[in-house]
Amino acid sequence: MLSELAFSADDLALTRFAVSPMWEVVTSFRLLTSGSTHPVHRTWVDQVRPRVAVAGLDAGWLAELIPSNGYLPDFLTPPPGELAPTLATELAAIRATSADHVLADLDLLGRTTPRCQALRRDPESRLAQITEEIEAYWELALAPYWAKIHAVLDADLFHRARQVAEYGVGHFFNDLHSTLSWDDNTLRMVRSHCGISRETTGPGLLLVPSVFAVNMLTWSRSPQPPQLAYPARGIGTLWEHRPVTRIDAIAGVLGRSRAVLLTELESPASTTELARRTGVSAAGVSQHLTALRDAGMVSAHRAGRSVLYARTAVAESLLAASA
Structure with missing residues (x-):
């Protein structure tokens, strides 16, 4: 299917970027429950999939509404x-969705399960x-990793904005994805489903980078601008292990135990796990984590019954x- 989105001068003037937590929710959940092993996100999948299963989130509303x-x-x-x-903010917008829009989306989804019927009756x-x-799901699967994810998304936005500034919109669109091309004030997309046009x-245009999107994803609902979610650049670095070679410099400021804990939080971990890794008592780890949290570093x-600690963007x- 070939979709064509025509652009007037006003359309170009209204084209913008955004980072969306909900786009990361739907794309990450689809990846997590697809059954396939993504070469880049293997580390994240291995850590998160068991937590999601224990919480029963792999068989709830998200599983109902997000097909593979x-x-x-x-x-x-x-x-x-x-x-x-x-x-x-985005969850508030979801709760404010009109019943007509919910029903229209369910018609397109084409599922008649008990949950979908319940959603139809009482949106x-x-x-x-x-x-x-x-x-x-966010608390289990994305919040502990959000500092890293957001950094990649911000870097993508910076790169795309610079592309537009240096080379113009046409070059930017032609470079964005292999399924996109720009010619004669029209953005053309080769899609297997869900085509969009300016008439609908x-x-x-709203452009949304996503670290979990595998392909281009579109959104259209008049009178809102169309959305185009695209795979962000730089996801290959997202889960890279980056050893800290100068821990002494940090230890001189934070103390060695807290510096060690920060380096151990390359991946989110519980107090018990950190105590096992570092040899510090669980009580000591808890005390240090409280101090680091108060300082905005974790x-x-x-x-479930555990609490996972994660590094923030500050750390x-x-x-x-x-x-």
Whole structure:
């Protein structure tokens, strides 16, 4: 299927970028439950898949609404109204989806399971349940890794903005993905399904990079601008192990135990696991993590009966500067 999206001067003026937590939710969940092993995301999948299964999230609302391929309900990815909305902002937009839009999306999804029928009968209360499940999934699967993910997405936006500034929109679109081409003020997309056109969407274009998107994904609902989610650059570095070679420099400021804990948090871990790795008592690890959390260097995320600690963007920047 060949989709063509014509651009007027006004459409180009309304073209913008955004980072969307919900696009990362739907693309990561699709990857996680696909059964395939992604060569780049293997580390993340191996860590997250057992947690999601224990929580029963692999057989809940998300599993119902996010098929392994094909159409994704548009109400799950509302258009971001700003460059980097929070998850809470996007969940509020999902809960505010009109019943007509929910029903239209379910018609396109084509599922008649009990859950989908319940969503048809009572969209308001079911949307509240769906967003609760999304919050649980986010806490398990994405929040502990968000500092790294967001850094890759920000780097992609910087690169794309520079492309537009240096070479213009045509070069940018032609370089964005192999299925896209720009010619004669028209963006052409080779798609297997879900074609879009200017007649069925609003003005402009919203471009959303995603670290988990494997292919181009489109969104269209008039009068909103169409969305185009595309694979972000640099995902090959996302899960790379980056050894810190100058721990002494950090230890001189934070203390050796806290510096060691930060380096051990290359991947999110619990207090018990960190105690086992470092030889520090669990009580000592807990005390140090509390101090690091108060300083904005680690974040805590509940995973069942455990709490996973993860480095924040502040800690990532500190470690990168010392490498």
